[in-house]
Amino acid sequence: MLHFTSRLSFVLVLALVSQLPARAQQQRLTMEDAFLNRSLQPQNLRQLTWIPGSASYSYVRPNAFKGQDELVIGNAQSEKPTATVPLAFLNSALKAAGNNLEASSFPTVQWTKPNEFVLLSDHQAWRVEFASKSFQGEMGSGTSTSGPVPVRLFGYDSAAENVELDPTKTRVAYTKAQNLYISLPGRENEAVTQESNPGIVNGQAAHRSEFGITKGTFWSPQGQKLAFYRMDQTMVTDYPIVTVLPAPAQAVPIKYPMAGDKSHEVTVGVYDLNTRKTVFLQTGEPREQYLTNLSWSPDEKFIYVAVLNRAQNHMWLRQYDAASGALVKTLFEEQDDKTFVEPLHPVQFVPGHAGQFLWQTQRDGYNHLYLYSTSGKLLRQLTKGPWQVTDVLGFADNNREIVFQSTAASPLQRRIYSVKLSGGKVRELTPEAGTHTATLSPTATSCLTTSARPPHPALSGP
Structure with missing residues (x-):
């Protein structure tokens, strides 16, 4: 059964004006502050994702000591990161492999294995491999035992758009x-x-x-x-x-x-x-x-x-x-x-059941989930009520359960729920007020969640 654990839940509290840095309270924001000052941006875990074939996850954060991004790798069984990859190390390795572009922020990482990801840089696709314990310690304080090893896969036109x-x-x-x-x-x-x-x-x-x-x-x-x-x-x-x-x-x-x-x-x-x-x-x-x-x-x-x-x-x-x-x-x-x-x-096919798919429609006035067969037969309506399904997160419980986000608690909130494909009562997975997003693990047994909780009960809605 799908479960949420506290060590996997990263809580992002909505900031009040009084919580902004003192300098921001004493003077007007400049255009540069409004768009470029990271200290004034809402806290977030950028590129939060699970790593396939493992119980690990990764996200990008700024390195407090060096002022640069770093890729943080963690494990669902550990409170502390198991490895960090500083942007400077990645840039250095890419440059040595023939990449001419030095990234100012960590490029988008797409994992393929526990120790390998693909990224696009300088109009080239790179496969990057590294030892799982290459970079140890909090905030990149450890030493490198073996840096990332980029391999150029192929290039594409420098004028390319809509790259996928x-x-x-x-x-x-x-x-x-x-x-x-x-x-x-x-x-x-x-x-x-x-x-x-x-x-x-x-x-x-x-x-x-x-x-x-x-x-x-x-x-x-x-x-x-x-x-x-x-x-x-x-x-x-x-x-x-x-x-x-x-x-x-x-x-x-x-x-x-x-x-x-x-x-x-x-x-x-x-x-x-x-x-x-x-x-x-x-x-x-x-x-x-x-x-x-x-x-x-x-x-x-x-x-x-x-x-x-x-x-x-x-x-x-x-x-x-x-x-x-x-x-x-x-x-x-x-x-x-x-x-x-x-x-x-x-249409979204049920893994392991090529003859069944989910269909989202507002045919009853609200966006809800319906289970169909590929013959076109409606098997059952899975969700129903005066609220919206806002996102489908994936399948759990050996593909017998669908996990989704909705406004069932309040139009002002987004919480995570699940329901069996066989039908039945919707189960709430995040009972706390606020806006919750989640990412299912590769085995669909755990969830990484980020939560934005309202600073005042009146903002929670009914």
Whole structure:
């Protein structure tokens, strides 16, 4: 059963004005203070994450003695960090390996093993290995016995945007201008698309980033295929936006579909890294529709898409064959002629049960969790009530339980709960008032939590 322990709970108390440093109380904040002074920022554990294949976790904190970031590695069974990796040590090792960029803050770490992570720096992907006890002691006071060993995996274009690592952390997708590229060992800067018309954009967020869309590339679970948006805006009229960066200011046109005018047309391509060929999902007519909430089946054979009409009152959840692009079936529909249908979350498969997935929807007026089979049959509604599910954190209890965050206690709070996939009563895991976030351990038996507790009971809500 999932449990929370005090040694894993990092509490962040909301600061009152009286708790700010004395200097800040005696004078007005400057713009530099407001944006750059770390001492005035809310306390936080940056990059807090579990390390796969272990009972350890890591986060980034400033080194109080040296004024630089350091990566802290801890263990669920210990109160004190087991190792720290100062930024200066990492920069030195990367420089020795051929990296030309010295980071001013600790780069984003993506763990692959207990003693190995991947990071992106200087438009290159690096695998960094180090002994688990390379850096000992609090605040980096220990001595290095063997520093981190970076190995260059591959590089990618210096003008790359929208860079995304695949789930195996061995390849990236990125965009440059209107085209999409991939890089991996032995195949750097490989073009997936070769579009000459700047009005046709590949690999970027489509549909004005509505309906939960935050990106334009979607790696398959094993990184063998890459789904991506292709957005044709050639039929959309230009809309002027003024930029004040040059002097004098200039009008820069963007494509913006005004109400009643022609909208852009979006399709979904699937690039196979083995055959180096692309097929497009046969999403059909009308072309002016929203293709949202893309997700892959665990076996990489199918893609699920929430297709929404332009009136935004009718949605079809559809399954497509990833190899041919053909429509397999429509699992179910949601329709509301009085308001709107607003799909915001892709299907989320239950680990170890490829025939079941979670679906989040506001069909009863609140965002709740529903368990479906891949045949489209509703198995059961898992949560219900006048409150919102705000985040799904993962599965626990051998994938028989779902852990989530919600407003069940109060609209002003976010607490952590769980419920069995077989149904039953919702169990509250963080009974204290406040806003709680959590990260499940790789074995889903423990949780790292961060909590922001209100400084006054009146702010807790009912």
